[in-house]
Amino acid sequence: MRLVLTDSLFQAADDLEVLGLLHRALGRRCYLAVRSPQADAYLRWHQALTPARREAWDRQLEWTLRDGAVHRIRSVEVVADGFCDWTASPVRLTAAEATRLVDLPFYILLENSRYDRAFLLALAPPAHRPLLERLEAEGRIVFRGVGGLNELRLVVEQQIAPRAERRLSHWALFDSDAAAPGLASADAISVSETCQAADVPFHMLERRAIENYVPTGALYDWADAGYRTAKARRHLLSALFSLTPAQRHHFHFKSGFSAAPTQQEQELYADVPSAIRATLENGISGAEIGRLFHNDLRGRIRAQVDKEGAGAELAPSLARLMELLRVPHG
Incomplete structure (x- = not known):
């Protein structure tokens, strides 16, 4: 998130709120930007900073410019006081509310x-x-x-x-x-x-x-994970991969085909042979399939998803x- 600081913040009697936002930017909790970097109030404030603070401040602004040139970052406009406007574009917040926002998880x-x-x-x-x-x-x-x-x-x-x-x-x-x-x-x-x-x-x-997104390789890894169950599981996967992509993407892994299908379901699975229906009628161990993402070892599923x-x-x-x-x- 990028906090765009308005002129009013640099016209305030003290700069504790601005320095508080700098502290949070240094802690990598937000980006900082200045709406009017040539305004007299900002230039006077900037010049009055200690050398160490000025260096830290300028470094944060440079970081914002650098990352903003590469990434889209949500901006929030920050004012010294007044009312927050959550419907504005960008959202307009007081410094106190902006501080609270970046502190929240x-x-x-x-x-x-x-x-x-x-x-x-x-x-x-x-x-x-x-x-x-x-x-x-x-x-x-x-x-x-x-x-x-x-x-x-x-x-x-x-x-x-x-x-x-x-x-x-x-x-x-x-x-x-x-x-x-x-x-x-x-x-x-x-x-x-x-x-x-x-x-x-x-x-x-x-x-x-989520079961319908498990990549092919991960499903076969699951099938081959147990010697005693490998043959039966591979038989299930053979039936599953005989379905079209649309049929696989909407197949109920946990319970199989619906006992009371809607018209759209009937049309989707109309061409599935009876032997395939019989094999898949009880699903494919959906609870275990869903856990594959959680049990991903060494990022293999991630690599397969990317592929x-x-x-x-x-x-x-x-x-x-x-x-x-x-x-x-x-």
């Missing part, structure tokens, strides 16, 4: 904090992963599992929507539970509508669930997330 809302977290990190572009992992290690981002779609909707509706300041500190990722392309479940649609109404950025998966391009779907949403999260990352 950023929450990534998930249905399951372990498996969905691992999934997100696996599908994140390689350029984003180090920053995400660093921010998590520092306690700057928190992967918050809420326990399902309905709970996620309630969290956004009851805890985030009433507090405008939380819209810059939350992002959500959730399954579509789509039984066919473009056929998200009613619960998933409700969550997306609630997020939109609250102005909370989010990504709803296009495929059914297959499975993360392309999330790239635009993650780019918007990184606009909010981006901080100096030397």
